Amino acid sequence: MSSPIPPTAPDYIAARRASLALVLERITAERGLALEAQLPGGRELMKRVLEYALRGKMLRGALVHLGAELFDAATARGIDETAAAMELFQAGLLVHDDIMDRDELRRGAPSFHSLYARETKDEGAEDAVHLGESLGICAGDVCLFEGFAALAAAVAGAGHGGATLLALCAEELSVVGLAQMRDCRWAALPVEPGEEEILAMYRGKTARYSFSLPLAAGALLAGRADLRPALFEIGELAGLAFQVRDDELGLYGDASRTGKSVVSDIREGKKTLYRARLMARVAEPDRRRLAGIYGSPAAGEAEAAFVRALLETSGVRAEIAAWRDGLALRAKTLAASMRGADPERVAILADLIDYLVARQS
Amino acid sequence: MSSPIPPTAPDYIAARRASLALVLERITAERGLALEAQLPGGRELMKRVLEYALRGKMLRGALVHLGAELFDAATARGIDETAAAMELFQAGLLVHDDIMDRDELRRGAPSFHSLYARETKDEGAEDAVHLGESLGICAGDVCLFEGFAALAAAVAGAGHGGATLLALCAEELSVVGLAQMRDCRWAALPVEPGEEEILAMYRGKTARYSFSLPLAAGALLAGRADLRPALFEIGELAGLAFQVRDDELGLYGDASRTGKSVVSDIREGKKTLYRARLMARVAEPDRRRLAGIYGSPAAGEAEAAFVRALLETSGVRAEIAAWRDGLALRAKTLAASMRGADPERVAILADLIDYLVARQS
Numbered sequence: 001m002s003s004p005i006p007p008t009a010p011d012y013i014a015a016r017r018a019s020l021a022l023v024l025e026r027i028t029a030e031r032g033l034a035l036e037a038q039l040p041g042g043r044e045l046m047k048r049v050l051e052y053a054l055r056g057k058m059l060r061g062a063l064v065h066l067g068a069e070l071f072d073a074a075t076a077r078g079i080d081e082t083a084a085a086m087e088l089f090q091a092g093l094l095v096h097d098d099i100m101d102r103d104e105l106r107r108g109a110p111s112f113h114s115l116y117a118r119e120t121k122d123e124g125a126e127d128a129v130h131l132g133e134s135l136g137i138c139a140g141d142v143c144l145f146e147g148f149a150a151l152a153a154a155v156a157g158a159g160h161g162g163a164t165l166l167a168l169c170a171e172e173l174s175v176v177g178l179a180q181m182r183d184c185r186w187a188a189l190p191v192e193p194g195e196e197e198i199l200a201m202y203r204g205k206t207a208r209y210s211f212s213l214p215l216a217a218g219a220l221l222a223g224r225a226d227l228r229p230a231l232f233e234i235g236e237l238a239g240l241a242f243q244v245r246d247d248e249l250g251l252y253g254d255a256s257r258t259g260k261s262v263v264s265d266i267r268e269g270k271k272t273l274y275r276a277r278l279m280a281r282v283a284e285p286d287r288r289r290l291a292g293i294y295g296s297p298a299a300g301e302a303e304a305a306f307v308r309a310l311l312e313t314s315g316v317r318a319e320i321a322a323w324r325d326g327l328a329l330r331a332k333t334l335a336a337s338m339r340g341a342d343p344e345r346v347a348i349l350a351d352l353i354d355y356l357v358a359r360q361s
Numbered sequence: 362m363s364s365p366i367p368p369t370a371p372d373y374i375a376a377r378r379a380s381l382a383l384v385l386e387r388i389t390a391e392r393g394l395a396l397e398a399q400l401p402g403g404r405e406l407m408k409r410v411l412e413y414a415l416r417g418k419m420l421r422g423a424l425v426h427l428g429a430e431l432f433d434a435a436t437a438r439g440i441d442e443t444a445a446a447m448e449l450f451q452a453g454l455l456v457h458d459d460i461m462d463r464d465e466l467r468r469g470a471p472s473f474h475s476l477y478a479r480e481t482k483d484e485g486a487e488d489a490v491h492l493g494e495s496l497g498i499c500a501g502d503v504c505l506f507e508g509f510a511a512l513a514a515a516v517a518g519a520g521h522g523g524a525t526l527l528a529l530c531a532e533e534l535s536v537v538g539l540a541q542m543r544d545c546r547w548a549a550l551p552v553e554p555g556e557e558e559i560l561a562m563y564r565g566k567t568a569r570y571s572f573s574l575p576l577a578a579g580a581l582l583a584g585r586a587d588l589r590p591a592l593f594e595i596g597e598l599a600g601l602a603f604q605v606r607d608d609e610l611g612l613y614g615d616a617s618r619t620g621k622s623v624v625s626d627i628r629e630g631k632k633t634l635y636r637a638r639l640m641a642r643v644a645e646p647d648r649r650r651l652a653g654i655y656g657s658p659a660a661g662e663a664e665a666a667f668v669r670a671l672l673e674t675s676g677v678r679a680e681i682a683a684w685r686d687g688l689a690l691r692a693k694t695l696a697a698s699m700r701g702a703d704p705e706r707v708a709i710l711a712d713l714i715d716y717l718v719a720r721q722s
Contacts, residue, residue: 035536035539038539038564040561041542041543099494102491120546124550125549125550126549133494134461135542137498138461138539141534144505145505146535148531149531149532151531152527153524155524162523163513163514163516164513167510170507170510170512170513171506171510173502174396174506174510175400177502178396178400180499181406181500182402184492188481188487188491200400200401203399208399
């Protein structure tokens with residue numbers, strides 16, 4: 001039953017991304033027409049949603065396929081639609097995120113709300129910033145609804161598992177919303193969350209949603225709902241490792257590759273694992289200086305270099321890297337121990353975990 | 362099979378509202394615990410969602426029940442969950458709406474985002490207004506996701522109709538988002554939409570979503586998916602009449618009963634049917650004065666009285682009232698012609714339409 005699959009994770013994601021792009025094109029075209037029949041603007045909106053979705057890595061959509069292929073891809077129906085739903089959910093969450101973070105750019109193009117603000121300013125809006133945000137909230141909502149609409153096609157094909165698939169997605173998305181609330185609060189309030197709290201937030205905002213959910217959804221469609229706990233655990237481990245690598249790239253990454261300055265997390269005072277451990281580790285004069293740097297709009301390259309130097313001398317960077325690699329190893333070990341899984345696909349998953357943990361962007 | 366049903370629409374809604382409150386209490390308690398197991402704050406958030414939902418009229422939830430009872434309530438499963446889902450969707454949309462409209466109050470209490478802003482200001486947030494909005498966006502998203510989570514229980518019980526139910530809800534919610542975008546644009550931009558455009562927006566934002574969708578969802582659960590077109594038409598007619606009554610109350614209502622000043626729509630320059638027809642009808646000096654009044658923050662009681670007087674003398678108010686009553690009559694006639702519908706329930710639906718069109722608040 002196996003079709004030839006690309007042997008390495010980046011090739012695998014690229015191949016899935018190409019086929020998923022076609023699915024998204026079809027779905028957004030159909031839905032754009034249906035919406036346009038109700039109200040002008042429907043086609044235009046879905047065109048923007050498609051362009052936005054196509055600029056993403058489509059990691060989550062690829063993981064739905066991989067989750068199904070681990071077991072029995074041939075009999076699984078609704079995979080394309082479920083993968084598309086994941087990308088539409090992600091689009092909706094990002095559109096809302098960008099409003100919260102006041103990000104003008106996303107995926108190398110203007111964010112939804114900032115584009116609306118620019119356009120409506122030209123059309124004569126007095127408070128175009130607010131109007132842009134309002135339109136962005138609505139457009140994000142539409143992306144989320146369209147995710148569920150896409151999921152309906154999968155629910156139809158999944159028989160008894162359909163309702164389980166819907167509950168899985170809806171409930172995990174709620175966790176993301178709750179985790180995002182924590183993240184917003186922490187960024188804006190003078191609080192110092194502990195490491196366990198930070199990891200719980202990472203688990204809710206990134207790990208379960210981006211890894212556990214798509215893998216478990218794919219397996220569910222392949223008739224392996226029983227593997228949900230195992231895939232959730234694998235996803236949580238891999239996802240935490242992924243998020244910690246993200247934090248590291250925010251400190252040490254090459255801005256030309258990550259698209260993100262190594263000062264911005266520090267300037268925004270993001271409550272990362274690195275920050276929490278460093279603040280707990282260093283002695284008084286350094287601690288006081290760190291407290292003045294984190295969250296300061298004036299923090300620049302020199303301050304970022306100071307933070308990085310402390311992370312090195314204190315051993316925090318090395319510790320976290322070792323811990324992260326341990327998470328990835330546990331995820332791979334668990335994946336290898338899943339009964340009935342296709343070894344070729346397990347190898348892809350393992351390679352994917354290694355790739356994501358070592359990625360440069 | 363019929364249980365005793367209250368004979369008039371207000372009694373019917375009140376009875377359904379009381380039982381739906383219990384369902385929402387159960388669902389939000391269960392989900393609050395499940396969320397809390399992932400992250401702190403889950404229980405607290407779901408408690409707020411419940412309080413918010415309980416303050417609503419629960420018209421949409423009641424209509425799900427009525428839609429099922431029109432046909433065969435005894436065999437319909439998942440009605441409670443679908444009704445609860447409608448109220449959770451409505452909560453999410455209102456939470457987002459309040460951010461767009463900058464409303465501090467909703468349902469007689471602080472709106473979600475304004476309460477968050479107030480609380481986080483006390484906790485030390487520098488930009489508490491923005492943080493409140495961010496938390497409101499997330500909380501609204503969670504309400505929407507919880508609506509779909511509640512729907513999953515209904516999808517599980519609805520067999521083959523489950524996917525149809527999900528598609529119905531998701532697709533109609535997308536239309537609401539699109540219609541809301543039009544509404545936001547019109548309120549902020551110097552445009553004069555025509556009557557047909559306004560009615561299409563009303564249909565998308567209010568009529569289909571608040572009337573057609575819950576009625577059709579209820580009928581679907583009762584095994585009458587075939588009546589979707591008829592119920593959509595009834596819902597569109599009744600919903601347009603409802604929305605036009607809403608506009609009228611915004612001009613002529615008793616603020617102590619509606620909770621809304623009769624100046625606010627004028628001051629905000631809302632592009633209502635009344636405004637469009639009046640602007641098209643009156644002669645030049647009055648038209649110019651109207652153009653200066655609509656959207657002016659300085660508009661007060663005297664300006665509102667001028668608008669009302671013109672609506673009377675031009676005949677616009679009477680015309681629209683007659684047209685609206687005609688819509689209601691067509692909706693009732695269509696309802697009475699539905700084959701296989703229980704006459705007692707059809708009478709309740711007719712009474713409900715009369716009640717909503719004549720309501721004072």
